Amino acid sequence: xxxxxxxxxxxxxxxxxxxxxxxxxxxxxxxxxxxxxxxxxxxxxxxxxxxxxxxxxxxxxxxxxxxxxxxxxxxxxxxxxxxxxxxxxxxxxxxxxxxxxxxxxxxxxxxxxxxxxxxxxxxxxxxxxxxxxxxxxxxxxxxxxxxxxxxxxxxxxxxxxxxxxxxxxxxxxxxxxxxxxxxxxxxxxxxxxxxxxxxxxxxxxxxxxxxxxxxxxxxxxxxxxxxxxxxxxxxxxxxxxxxxxxxxxxxxxxxxxxxxxxxxxxxxxxxxxxxxxxxxxxxxxxxxxxxxxxxxxxxxxxxxxxxxxxxxxxxxxxxxxxxxxxxxxxxxxxxxxxxxxxxxxxxxxxxxxxxxxxxxxxxxx
Amino acid sequence: xxxxxxxxxxxxxxxxxxxxxxxxxxxxxxxxxxxxxxxxxxxxxxxxxxxxxxxxxxxxxxxxxxxxxxxxxxxxxxxxxxxxxxxxxxxxxxxxxxxxxxxxxxxxxxxxxxxxxxxxxxxxxxxxxxxxxxxxxxxxxxxxxxxxxxxxxxxxxxxxxxxxxxxxxxxxxxxxxxxxxxxxxxxxxxxxxxxxxxxxxxxxxxxxxxxxxxxxxxxxxxxxxxxxxxxxxxxxxxxxxxxxxxxxxxxxxxxxxxxxxxxxxxxxxxxxxxxxxxxxxxxxxxxxxxxxxxxxxxxxxxxxxxxxxxxxxxxxxxxxxxxxxxxxxxxxxxxxxxx
Numbered sequence: 001x002x003x004x005x006x007x008x009x010x011x012x013x014x015x016x017x018x019x020x021x022x023x024x025x026x027x028x029x030x031x032x033x034x035x036x037x038x039x040x041x042x043x044x045x046x047x048x049x050x051x052x053x054x055x056x057x058x059x060x061x062x063x064x065x066x067x068x069x070x071x072x073x074x075x076x077x078x079x080x081x082x083x084x085x086x087x088x089x090x091x092x093x094x095x096x097x098x099x100x101x102x103x104x105x106x107x108x109x110x111x112x113x114x115x116x117x118x119x120x121x122x123x124x125x126x127x128x129x130x131x132x133x134x135x136x137x138x139x140x141x142x143x144x145x146x147x148x149x150x151x152x153x154x155x156x157x158x159x160x161x162x163x164x165x166x167x168x169x170x171x172x173x174x175x176x177x178x179x180x181x182x183x184x185x186x187x188x189x190x191x192x193x194x195x196x197x198x199x200x201x202x203x204x205x206x207x208x209x210x211x212x213x214x215x216x217x218x219x220x221x222x223x224x225x226x227x228x229x230x231x232x233x234x235x236x237x238x239x240x241x242x243x244x245x246x247x248x249x250x251x252x253x254x255x256x257x258x259x260x261x262x263x264x265x266x267x268x269x270x271x272x273x274x275x276x277x278x279x280x281x282x283x284x285x286x287x288x289x290x291x292x293x294x295x296x297x298x299x300x301x302x303x304x305x306x307x308x309x310x311x312x313x314x315x316x317x318x319x320x321x322x323x324x325x326x327x328x329x330x331x332x333x334x335x336x337x338x339x340x341x342x343x344x345x346x347x348x349x350x351x352x353x354x355x356x357x358x359x360x361x362x363x364x365x
Numbered sequence: 366x367x368x369x370x371x372x373x374x375x376x377x378x379x380x381x382x383x384x385x386x387x388x389x390x391x392x393x394x395x396x397x398x399x400x401x402x403x404x405x406x407x408x409x410x411x412x413x414x415x416x417x418x419x420x421x422x423x424x425x426x427x428x429x430x431x432x433x434x435x436x437x438x439x440x441x442x443x444x445x446x447x448x449x450x451x452x453x454x455x456x457x458x459x460x461x462x463x464x465x466x467x468x469x470x471x472x473x474x475x476x477x478x479x480x481x482x483x484x485x486x487x488x489x490x491x492x493x494x495x496x497x498x499x500x501x502x503x504x505x506x507x508x509x510x511x512x513x514x515x516x517x518x519x520x521x522x523x524x525x526x527x528x529x530x531x532x533x534x535x536x537x538x539x540x541x542x543x544x545x546x547x548x549x550x551x552x553x554x555x556x557x558x559x560x561x562x563x564x565x566x567x568x569x570x571x572x573x574x575x576x577x578x579x580x581x582x583x584x585x586x587x588x589x590x591x592x593x594x595x596x597x598x599x600x601x602x603x604x605x606x607x608x609x610x611x612x613x614x615x616x617x618x619x620x621x622x623x624x625x626x627x628x629x630x631x632x633x634x635x636x637x638x639x640x641x642x643x644x645x646x647x648x649x650x651x652x653x654x655x656x657x658x659x660x661x662x663x664x665x666x667x668x669x670x671x672x673x674x675x676x677x678x679x680x681x682x683x684x685x686x687x688x689x690x691x692x693x694x695x696x697x698x699x700x701x702x703x704x
Contacts, residue, residue: 069565175653205422206592207650210636232565235595235638262640276570277640278595282619284641285599292574293567295521296535 026057027226028081028114028194033090035076039301046301050076052250054090055327058194063220063227065237065258068247069273071297074230077247078196081228082116083107094194112142115187119199121179125171131157131182132167138189156185161215177208181215188219194226201236213239234277238262243335246270249300249308252327256336266330266343269309275346289346307341315342383410384586385434385470385554390445390455392426392433392610394657401657403429405610406445408684411554416580416587418597418618420633421607424654427590430607431556435470436462449554468498471547475559477539481531487515487542488527494549514545518575537568541575548579555580556588561596573600594637598622606630609655609665616690626692628670664695672696 035051051073058064066074079085081092083099092099099110115138118124126134135156139149157167160181171179180200187195200216201209217240220227231237237244238258245255246267254267265271272291279285295312298304304311310320319341327337392404404426411417421427432438434447434454447454449465457465474480482490491511496502502510508527515523518541531539540560547555557576561569577600580587589601597604597618605615606627614627625631632650652669655661661668667677676695684691685698692698 069567207422207632207636210638213638233638234566235640238640238643239638258643272567274640276567278573278593278599279640280594280598280622280634280637281639282598282622285595290570292570294571296537 025060027060027095028058028228029055029091029093030057030077030081031055031091031093033077033080033092034088035073035080035085036088041301048300049250049303050300051080051087052303054247054250054252056245056252056255058226058228059242060193060226061220061224062242063229063240065229065231065241065244066247067231067234067237067244067273069232069297071249071300072247073250073300074247075198078116078198078228078230081196082111082114084116108141112190113193114196115190115192115194116196116198117180117183117187117200120203121176121183122171122203124183125179125186127171130168130170131162131185134182134186135167135189138186142190144190152189156189159188159219160185175208176204177211180204180212184212184215184219188223191223192225194228196228196230198230199232200229202231202233209236216240234262234274235279246273249298249303251308252339253309254336254338254340255327256330257333260330260333260336264332264336264345266332266336266338266345267309267340268313268315268342268346270338271346272312291346307339315340315344317342381412384413384450385411385588386446386448387430387434388446388448390430390433390447391443392429392438393442395440395442396658398658402660403441403610403657404433407607407610407612409605409612409615411586411588413553413586414580414584415603416577416589416601418589418591418601418604419607420591420594420597420604422592422654424657425607426610426657427607428558431472431558431588431590435466435472435556437466437472464498467494467552468550469552470554470556471550471552472556472558473540473543473547473560475562477536477543477563478531480543481539483531486528486530487511487534490542491515491527491546491549494546498550510549511545514549515542517548517579518542518545519571520545535568536564537571540564540568540572544572544575544579548583548585551583552585554586554588556590558590559592560589562591562593569596576600594622594633606633609660610657611665611693612684613666613694614690614692615684620689624689626687626690626697627666627694628672628697629666630692632669632671664693 033051033054037048037050039046039048054077056064066077068074076085080087087100094110094114099107102110132153135153136149139152153167154164157164162178162181174182201212204212213236219225229237229241241258243256244258244261245252246261248269254261254265254270261270262274265274272293275290293312298311306322306324307320310316325339325341327339330336330338330343387407387409390404390407394401394403407430419427433443436454443455445455449470454462454465488508488511491514492507495507495510511527512523515526520526520538520541560576561572564572573596576587579585591597601618603615603617604621605612606629608629614621614630621630625634636650650669655665663678663680664682667673674696680695682693682695683700684693685700687698
């Protein structure tokens with residue numbers, strides 16, 4: 001394991017993580033973000049609490065990873081930041097300006113600085129546009145002069161390590177990894193400061209994932225980009241994240257420097273999640289402690305009172321039902337925070353959990 | 366090609382008779398682009414009570430090998446041999462194959478939503494599986510057994526869930542139902558084709574835990590088809606790595622992970638990100654796998670191989686046993702000249 005304190009930062013290595021810098025200004029501050037979807041369930045109206053009071057900062061030039069399982073609200077959070085999904089309430093402050101209050105025209109101008117890369121490059125690239133046209137499009141939208149566009153397109157293609165002859169090809173002529181490079185080049189066309197990367201490597205084979213993650217790490221350093229890296233693959237996240245926010249049922253349960261969250265997780269859910277990720281090493285895999293959670297994820301239509309994880313938690317007590325825990329510092333690192341009444345190392349975790357008594361009431365409806 | 370150097374009983378394998386024995390299994394699909402040679406001579410043994418992982422990337426032939434074994438491929442030319450306890454399955458009459466498939470050897474597929482019938486309750490589907498092999502069972506008996514099976518796969522409130530339709534269940538629960546169906550007739554071999562790929566990581570842990578428990582309790586032979594070497598590390602005794610329709614390496618899990626012999630296996634292991642380490646992600650395998658329509662001459666991995674020499678493009682290597690595993694590589698395990 002790499003000890004951050006003793007590792008000499010070598011500038012040539014794109015994986016060297018910028019130290020959390022107390023003086024660094026946040027480029028983006030999300031405050032009390034809420035997104036509720038109205039749905040009809042069995043002919044009655046219901047509300048899906050997709051994102052519930054989420055707050056975090058992204059520092060310039062750094063990567064914040066939003067991790068969690070399906071339905072935890074990580075992608076909705078990413079989309080709300082760009083207002084591709086309209087937030088129900090809350091603030092998204094980008095360089096001092098609250099994006100949520102902007103009109104359509106102002107928001108379009110603001111998107112110059114915030115771009116998104118989607119999971120499936122097959123679906124997010126226009127099948128009948130050449131790469132050249134696709135890369136030029138965002139620049140035209142933002143009124144770049146035509147001669148500048150031509151030069152920039154050439155720059156972009158080499159930036160993502162593709163060749164000039166690729167510019168006149170169509171998406172179907174590329175492999176999955178190459179297509180995702182095109183998606184990244186398009187997002188970079190107008191030189192944004194922040195990229196939301198929504199599962200950028202999940203659709204790719206493992207050998208290709210590594211290439212794309214390396215490219216992203218390299219671009220971050222060269223262009224001083226900030227990333228919000230949304231992913232469910234915690235092993236990939238570890239390779240690129242400076243900070244990690246773990247989400248469960250629409251809430252951040254733990255956030256902090258990646259090394260702190262991975263090496264000394266304090267929230268029971270983070271501990272269960274990390275322990276469930278298989279490590280491709282039989283010796284390690286055999287000796288490590290694993291927690292197999294019982295039961296199912298409760299419905300976001302009717303989340304549990306108090307702590308949302310309490311129905312599956314081995315530390316849960318009455319207080320967890322009555323009082324919702326808020327993010328509080330752990331004392332383990334300057335910005336390591338956990339939302340749990342009983343945070344702590346996971347020495348107390350049983351390897352197999354009996355279903356919590358409330359399980360059927362939650363999942364059975 | 367004749368098996369030149371080794372019988373494919375791998376290093377460290379149990380000494381009992383194999384329960385499932387594949388010999389030189391070949392599958393070719395007739396496509397508009399010409400014959401696609403998806404599986405090109407796979408020999409593999411599965412012993413009683415062991416867990417074997419068949420690993421490879423998309424298109425390596427790992428699923429097709431097992432589908433061909435069970436006679437589940439239509440319109441493909443299958444040759445070679447696959448025997449279950451001495452009974453040849455390839456070319457077996459469908460009526461006789463049906464006595465084996467679903468009863469002695471059963472299969473769990475990747476996507477539980479598309480493999481369950483959406484308009485029948487879980488209980489009804491379990492009933493059909495049981496009565497296909499035991500037509501004399503009463504409805505009452507199958508119902509009782511269905512509840513018991515759901516209970517065994519740790520579905521809470523099994524009696525109530527028996528009357529649920531697949532859409533009323535979560536992804537993890539659907540996969541548990543699939544597993545319940547697969548074990549309903551007490552099979553000896555369970556083939557699980559990417560059983561956790563569509564699931565979240567904590568659910569994946571639940572399902573792998575369940576498969577491991579069933580395997581131990583019932584002395585099942587488990588064939589785990591997967592692209593995820595992390596899952597292999599925790600669940601299998603042996604692994605077989607496939608590339609372009611061939612086995613390129615097989616051996617015990619500890620030895621192959623500790624000392625992968627084939628450059629492809631090395632590349633696969635090197636490019637895996639690890640939860641417990643940072644900054645070691647390498648793009649270890651350049652290029653993409655070859656198309657089964659136009660395989661390169663010689664070793665199919667040679668065009669992407671860092672260790673390839675001229676000879677690699679001339680002769681396709683055969684499996685040769687090394688100190689740690691069995692590999693098909695002319696550079697790292699040159700075949701002894703047997704004439």
